[in-house]
Amino acid sequence: MKIKKSMFLIPVVALTFACAQNNEIIKKSISNINEDIITLQKSIAELQLNVQELDRKINVNNENIKVNSDAIEKLKNELNNYSYELENLKKKLKNANSQTQQTQPSTISSIPKTQDTSEIIIIEDDTTDKTSLYSYAYELYMKGKYFESLNKFNEFLKKFPNDDLSDNALYWIGEIYYSQKDYLKCIDTLKELIKKYPQGNKVPDAILKLGYSYLEIGDQDNAINKLKSLINNYPGTRAANLAKQKLSELGVPYD
Incomplete structure (x- = not known):
C-alpha cells in the first residue's frame, strides 16, 4: 500500500515542479513583454516629439516663405x-x-558763348x-x-x-x-482709385491689394471674387499671376 502511494506522489511532485517552472517562465515572459511595452512607449513618445518639432519647423519655414514672397512682390512692384x-x-x-526754349528764345541767345550751358537747368514751374x-x-x-x-x-x-x-x-x-493694418481705409482708397481712374496702370495692382485686404478682415467671399475678376480682366499680368497663387493657397480653383 505504501508503495502505491509513493508511486502516486512521484508524478504529482513532478507535475508541481513543472508547473512552478512554467509559472516562472510565464512571469519572466510577462516581465519581458512589459519592458518591451515601456520601451515601445518611450520610442512612440520620442517620435511624437520629433513630429511636433518637425511641424513647428515646417510652420516656421512656411511663414518665412510667405514673408520672402511678400518682400519679393513688393520689390518687383517698387522696381x-x-x-x-x-x-x-x-x-x-x-x-x-522744349516749351521753355520755344517761349524764351531771347534768354537762351543772350548767354555768352564762353559760359558752360550744360550747367543751366530750364524749369517749367x-x-x-x-x-x-x-x-x-x-x-x-x-x-x-x-x-x-x-x-x-x-x-x-x-x-x-x-x-x-x-x-x-x-x-x-x-x-x-x-x-x-488699416484694411478698411485701404479698401475704401483702392475702390476710389478704380472708380476715378478705371484706365490707370495701377488698377490691376489695386484689385490684387483689395483681395488681400478682404482676406485680412475675414471676408473671403469678396476676396475670392476680386482675385477671380483680376485674373479674368487682366490675364497675363503680374498681378493676375499673384492672384492665381493666392487662390491656390486658399484651395480655390480659378479656371
Whole structure:
C-alpha cells in the first residue's frame, strides 16, 4: 500500500515542479513583454516629439516663405514703379525744356558763348512742382515715413487730381493704410482709385491689394471674387499671376 502511494506522489511532485517552472517562465515572459511595452512607449513618445518639432519647423519655414514672397512682390512692384516714374520724369523734363526754349528764345541767345550751358537747368514751374512733390512723397514712403508720405500724396492729389500719376498716388496711399493694418481705409482708397481712374496702370495692382485686404478682415467671399475678376480682366499680368497663387493657397480653383 505504501508503495502505491509513493508511486502516486512521484508524478504529482513532478507535475508541481513543472508547473512552478512554467509559472516562472510565464512571469519572466510577462516581465519581458512589459519592458518591451515601456520601451515601445518611450520610442512612440520620442517620435511624437520629433513630429511636433518637425511641424513647428515646417510652420516656421512656411511663414518665412510667405514673408520672402511678400518682400519679393513688393520689390518687383517698387522696381516697376521706379521705371515708370523715371520714364515719366524724362518725358516731362524734355517737354519742359522744349516749351521753355520755344517761349524764351531771347534768354537762351543772350548767354555768352564762353559760359558752360550744360550747367543751366530750364524749369517749367507746374511740371517740376508735381513731379518733385510726387517723388518726395514716394521717397518718404520708401523710408517708412508713412505719416509724412500720406500727407504729401494727399497734397499731390489735391493739387493735381487729373495728372498721369494721380492713380499711382492714390495706390500708394492704399499701400500705406495696408502696411499700417488699416484694411478698411485701404479698401475704401483702392475702390476710389478704380472708380476715378478705371484706365490707370495701377488698377490691376489695386484689385490684387483689395483681395488681400478682404482676406485680412475675414471676408473671403469678396476676396475670392476680386482675385477671380483680376485674373479674368487682366490675364497675363503680374498681378493676375499673384492672384492665381493666392487662390491656390486658399484651395480655390480659378479656371
